[in-house]
Amino acid sequence: MERQIAAAKAVLFLLCLLPVAYYGLGLWQDTLGANPIEAFTRGLGDWALRLLLITLAVTPLRRLTGQVWVMKLRRMLGLFVFFYACLHLTAYLWLDQFFDWPAILMDIVKRPFITTGMIAFVLLVPLAATSSNAMIRRLGGRRWQQLHRLIYPLAMIAVLHYTWMVRVDVTQPAIYGLMLALLLGLRLWWRFVDARKPASLLGGFPRSKHRIIPIQTRR
Amino acid sequence: MPIKRPDAIAYSEVTPESVMAARRRFLRLAAGSVAALALSDLQAAEKLAPALRSRFSADEPPTPYRHVTGYNNYVEFGSAKEDPAELSSGLRTRPWSVVIDGLVQKPRTLAIEDILKLAPIEERIYRLRCVEGWSMVVPWLGFPLSTLLKQVEPLGSAKYVEFTTITQADVMPGVRRHTLDWPYHEGLRLDEAMHPLTLACLGLYGEVLPNQNGAPIRLIVPWKYGFKSSKSIVRIRYTEQPPQTTWSALQPSEYGFYANVNPAVDHPRWSQARERRLGEILKRPTLPFNGYADQVGQLYAGMDLRKNF
Numbered sequence: 001m002e003r004q005i006a007a008a009k010a011v012l013f014l015l016c017l018l019p020v021a022y023y024g025l026g027l028w029q030d031t032l033g034a035n036p037i038e039a040f041t042r043g044l045g046d047w048a049l050r051l052l053l054i055t056l057a058v059t060p061l062r063r064l065t066g067q068v069w070v071m072k073l074r075r076m077l078g079l080f081v082f083f084y085a086c087l088h089l090t091a092y093l094w095l096d097q098f099f100d101w102p103a104i105l106m107d108i109v110k111r112p113f114i115t116t117g118m119i120a121f122v123l124l125v126p127l128a129a130t131s132s133n134a135m136i137r138r139l140g141g142r143r144w145q146q147l148h149r150l151i152y153p154l155a156m157i158a159v160l161h162y163t164w165m166v167r168v169d170v171t172q173p174a175i176y177g178l179m180l181a182l183l184l185g186l187r188l189w190w191r192f193v194d195a196r197k198p199a200s201l202l203g204g205f206p207r208s209k210h211r212i213i214p215i216q217t218r219r
Numbered sequence: 220m221p222i223k224r225p226d227a228i229a230y231s232e233v234t235p236e237s238v239m240a241a242r243r244r245f246l247r248l249a250a251g252s253v254a255a256l257a258l259s260d261l262q263a264a265e266k267l268a269p270a271l272r273s274r275f276s277a278d279e280p281p282t283p284y285r286h287v288t289g290y291n292n293y294v295e296f297g298s299a300k301e302d303p304a305e306l307s308s309g310l311r312t313r314p315w316s317v318v319i320d321g322l323v324q325k326p327r328t329l330a331i332e333d334i335l336k337l338a339p340i341e342e343r344i345y346r347l348r349c350v351e352g353w354s355m356v357v358p359w360l361g362f363p364l365s366t367l368l369k370q371v372e373p374l375g376s377a378k379y380v381e382f383t384t385i386t387q388a389d390v391m392p393g394v395r396r397h398t399l400d401w402p403y404h405e406g407l408r409l410d411e412a413m414h415p416l417t418l419a420c421l422g423l424y425g426e427v428l429p430n431q432n433g434a435p436i437r438l439i440v441p442w443k444y445g446f447k448s449s450k451s452i453v454r455i456r457y458t459e460q461p462p463q464t465t466w467s468a469l470q471p472s473e474y475g476f477y478a479n480v481n482p483a484v485d486h487p488r489w490s491q492a493r494e495r496r497l498g499e500i501l502k503r504p505t506l507p508f509n510g511y512a513d514q515v516g517q518l519y520a521g522m523d524l525r526k527n528f
Contacts, residue, residue, distance in 0.1 A: 033289070035290060035497060038353075095500075098501060110485070111488055112488070
């Protein structure tokens with residue numbers, strides 16, 4: 001099992017690098033169309049949001065399939081969200097604004113879609129910084145879990161960031177919003193259902209007050 | 220001695236107008252359309268050769284043809300920049316006519332074939348600045364809009380003109396999805412519409428307008444954000460009141476009636492101080508009235524351009 005998980009992780013790692021390879025190569029080869037910098041910046045933002053939704057899909061996937069091992073992929077997915085968010089932000093600061101700090105500051109203060117993008121990024125930082133096993137131990141499972149619930153408001157803010165950027169036709173952001181609503185709604189629903197179930201029906205697990213976070217064993 | 224009268228010329232001997240027009244077009248082409256000749260082997264599209272080069276042309280290198288025709292806002296065909304080029308091939312541009320009505324002595328309906336012959340075709344290389352913060356330089360073909368507007372006699376009460384874009388719902392996915400309140404309406408003050416820079420545009424890069432650029436006839440108002448330059452026009456209406464325009468109706472705080480390019484007045488959601496010229500990496504500063512302040516600034520003398528954005 002350990003070996004299969006390691007293989008799955010390696011495959012997933014390479015898959016997660018495909019978008020950055022596509023956009024990086026596209027920028028280099030000038031195949032991103034008439035406005036390559038915009039395509040690059042938006043493409044990386046798209047993937048940060050997609051990976052965020054995929055990360056949020058891991059727990060429901062475990063629950064629906066009973067495959068507990070998928071939880072071991074969650075941290076890598078979350079870190080890739082941070083990776084793409086960093087690239088997206090860098091593209092904006094560098095290629096879009098060329099480090100014109102007064103203009104950037106003005107954007108953050110005056111433009112709601114930039115403000116929300118920045119808030120989402122700032123909320124991501126502590127999550128990425130506390131992703132290691134050592135940090136989980138230092139914080140303690142319960143506090144770590146409370147901190148990482150930040151991902152829920154963060155995801156909503158990220159969808160808002162996308163919605164407010166669009167000039168007309170919010171179909172695309174609406175699709176992301178619906179998927180997020182589904183992923184968060186499932187969690188609410190399960191919380192409600194679990195609270196009503198007697199402990200004996202919870203699949204043999206002793207019912208704990210707080211859910212268990214799997215900590216990866218070091219090899 | 221009787222003088223023999225020459226025989227009357229039979230109608231069958233008269234050169235048909237279409238042949239004459241074709242010959243004229245050919246002569247124009249031969250006479251010196253460098254742009255059209257240079258491009259003639261690139262596209263199979265119908266050629267439209269300029270007879271005149273305009274003194275209003277910008278002295279800047281035009282944006283490559285593939286960007287001019289591949290990166291468009293024509294929301295009837297979709298909201299992505301590539302959508303118009305990919306999805307507009309079904310637009311029916313023949314038969315086509317433009318109705319000019321409203322506050323006029325006698326409304327007229329002009330067929331596109333007749334509009335093409337109203338005046339010599341000029342090439343005008345204009346900067347185009349989109350409200351979204353990008354810009355391009357396009358070698359448009361056409362003649363002053365005033366030539367078209369003068370085909371009718373407006374009443375004294377007429378102060379504005381409204382432009383209506385065609386809707387062909389069966390070939391326009393954006394129209395079917397009601398992304399905006401169709402048909403697309405735009406408008407100009409009469410003096411803006413009559414200004415020599417304002418163009419009734421029929422082509423670009425030496426050929427007739429591609430569908431995605433607003434075939435077969437569109438407006439070009441180079442000192443205003445691109446959305447003011449209506450595409451695929453079917454109706455021009457003289458009015459007394461400022462016409463309700465599509466973008467302004469959608470979001471009045473973001474899109475005003477005037478929409479003059481103005482680096483000092485931001486769009487609520489982004490700065491307008493700079494723009495990305497397609498093909499360039501660094502953004503360049505945006506110029507007041509898109510660089511046409513000398514020609515059009517006096518139209519707005521005494522107006523508060525922050526209020527009348």
